[in-house]
Structure formats: structure tokens, C-alpha cells
Amino acid sequence: MAPIDLPGSEQATGPTARRMILGTQLRRLREKAGITRAKAAWEIRASESKISRMELGRVGFKERDVTDLLTMYGVHDPAEREWAVKMVKESNQPGWWHPYNDLVPGWFDNYIGLEEAASRIRTYELMFVPGLLQTERYARAVISHGDPDSRDEGVERKVGLRMRRQKLLSGPKPPRLWAVLDEAVLERPFGGAAVLKQQISHLLELIELPNITIQVIPFDMSGFAAESAFSLLQFAEPDLPNIAYVEHLNGAQYLEKPEDLEVYGRAFDRLAVDAETPDRTRQMLLKKREEL
Numbered sequence: 001m002a003p004i005d006l007p008g009s010e011q012a013t014g015p016t017a018r019r020m021i022l023g024t025q026l027r028r029l030r031e032k033a034g035i036t037r038a039k040a041a042w043e044i045r046a047s048e049s050k051i052s053r054m055e056l057g058r059v060g061f062k063e064r065d066v067t068d069l070l071t072m073y074g075v076h077d078p079a080e081r082e083w084a085v086k087m088v089k090e091s092n093q094p095g096w097w098h099p100y101n102d103l104v105p106g107w108f109d110n111y112i113g114l115e116e117a118a119s120r121i122r123t124y125e126l127m128f129v130p131g132l133l134q135t136e137r138y139a140r141a142v143i144s145h146g147d148p149d150s151r152d153e154g155v156e157r158k159v160g161l162r163m164r165r166q167k168l169l170s171g172p173k174p175p176r177l178w179a180v181l182d183e184a185v186l187e188r189p190f191g192g193a194a195v196l197k198q199q200i201s202h203l204l205e206l207i208e209l210p211n212i213t214i215q216v217i218p219f220d221m222s223g224f225a226a227e228s229a230f231s232l233l234q235f236a237e238p239d240l241p242n243i244a245y246v247e248h249l250n251g252a253q254y255l256e257k258p259e260d261l262e263v264y265g266r267a268f269d270r271l272a273v274d275a276e277t278p279d280r281t282r283q284m285l286l287k288k289r290e291e292l
Contacts, residue, residue, distance in 0.1 A: 118234060121176070122179075127229070133212075217271060
């Protein structure tokens with residue numbers, strides 16, 4: 001078998017991204033060898049659904065399973081096998097958010113890792129300022145259901161996690177963040193008028209950054225292009241698929257099929273057209289701040 005083209009894992013940030021890269025490579029090797037998921041599952045004493053989850057990067061890897069699959073797929077080159085074993089070890093390392101695992105549901109754990117690896121994030125919100133753009137007091141008010149001065153330990157840890165996530169926006173290679181907000185977001189004074197005023201001032205500071213774009217959809221245009229919040233994540237690493245993320249009360253969907261991405265991509269494009277331009281959005285924010 002010809003050597004495989006190994007992706008540069010240095011481009012991938014964090015264990016979630018590495019898991020997905022390794023899973024993608026295993027799927028390509030299996031398909032190239034003409035082996036079904038059922039047969040691969042039998043080889044490692046697992047279920048077909050586990051092979052599917054492995055190839056999607058949704059579960060951790062065992063070194064033995066990966067080396068057994070590589071042998072089955074006809075991959076014997078030492079460099080290729082060494083790369084795969086290295087990726088297993090790196091993908092199983094805990095992410096920086098590991099200390100917050102008792103607060104973070106499993107379906108959101110994956111999102112934090114993907115968010116960290118994304119080169120472009122597009123997000124639409126109807127209820128709140130997106131987490132990556134929230135001030136500490138606004139975040140505390142949202143998390144505590146209205147108390148911006150809460151000192152509950154669980155609330156404080158959740159606020160700490162949200163603030164830590166924001167560090168990616170000021171890192172050495174920050175993603176491009178494009179946020180479209182429904183005007184209703186600016187009318188919900190979580191924590192009181194002073195908290196919202198501070199939050200709006202924070203948004204006005206953020207829109208001056210070259211990697212951040214913020215637009216607001218006025219009331220007369222809201223609700224036409226999308227009925228719920230969602231995010232679109234794109235990656236510089238070619239072995240990571242683009243993802244549409246849609247959160248529910250008790251879970252989330254990670255959509256990767258081209259037809260799903262097209263639907264959400266078109267919806268975001270329509271939202272951006274319906275929204276005020278970044279400059280007019282700035283004027284809206286200034287006016288709202290003056291009113292508070």
C-alpha cells in the first residue's frame with residue numbers, strides 16, 4: 001500500500017481536533033482497503049457504531065485498537081504507525097477545560113475543543129450576547145438567572161470557564177468571529193441596566209478588533225432567516241470537517257453533511273444581509289448605551 005499523506009498535527013489545537021483528524025485518517029484507510037465498518041468492528045471486538053464514533057472523533061482511542069486496525073488496513077510503514085500512535089496519545093490528553101468537566105455536559109465538551117481549533121466562527125444569537133463576547137458580570141447574571149453579584153461556587157466556576165474560553169480571541173492566531181445578534185438581545189437587561197450598559201460598551205470595544213465582526217438584526221427583519229441560534233465552525237486544518245452546531249435544552253447536534261451545512265450557511269448569509277451593516281450596528285449600540 002502506498003504511504004498515506006499524514007496531516008500536520010501541529011496545526012490542530014487540542015485533543016478534540018486531533019481525535020477528529022485521526023478518525024478521518026482511519027476512515028480513509030478503511031475505505032481504501034475496501035473493508036466494512038462491521039468487519040473492522042469485529043477485528044477490535046467492538047460494535048459497528050463504535051467504529052463510526054471513532055471515525056467521527058467522538059470517542060477516545062485505545063492504542064491497541066488503532067494498531068490492530070492499521071494492520072487490518074494494510075498499513076505497515078513504521079512512520080505511519082508511529083504517527084497514529086502519537087495521535088492516540090495526544091488525543092487522549094485532557095483539554096484545559098478538564099477541571100470543569102463536572103459542570104460541562106458531554107455534548108458541550110466537544111464544542112469547546114472544536115471552538116479552540118476553529119479558524120472561523122460564525123454565530124447567530126436571539127437571546128443572549130454570545131459567550132465569547134460576554135463581560136464577566138453579564139455572564140454571571142445569565143448563568144445565575146439574574147444576579148450579576150452572585151458568589152455561588154458553581155456559578156463562579158462556570159463564569160471562569162466562559163472567561164477562559166474568550167482567551168482564544170486574543171491569542172497568537174485568533175479565529176475570525178462573525179456574530180449576528182437579534183435586536184432583542186439588546187433589550188434584555190440581564191443583571192440590570194448597568195450590566196447591560198457595560199456589556200454594550202464591551203461590544204463597542206470588540207468591534208474595533210480586526211478579527212471580530214458584529215451585526216444586529218433590527219426587529220422588523222428578525223425571525224425570517226432562522227428560528228433558533230446556531231454556530232458554524234470552519235478549520236484551517238483540511239482534515240477537520242466544517243460543522244454546524246445547534247444546541248437544545250438537553251443536548252446538541254453536530255451537523256457535518258454538505259446538505260446540512262449548505263442550509264445553515266445560506267441562513268447565515270441571509271441573516272448577514274438582513275442585519276444592519278457593522279457601521280450601522282455600531283451606531284445602534286451607541287444609541288442603546290445612551291438610552292440606558
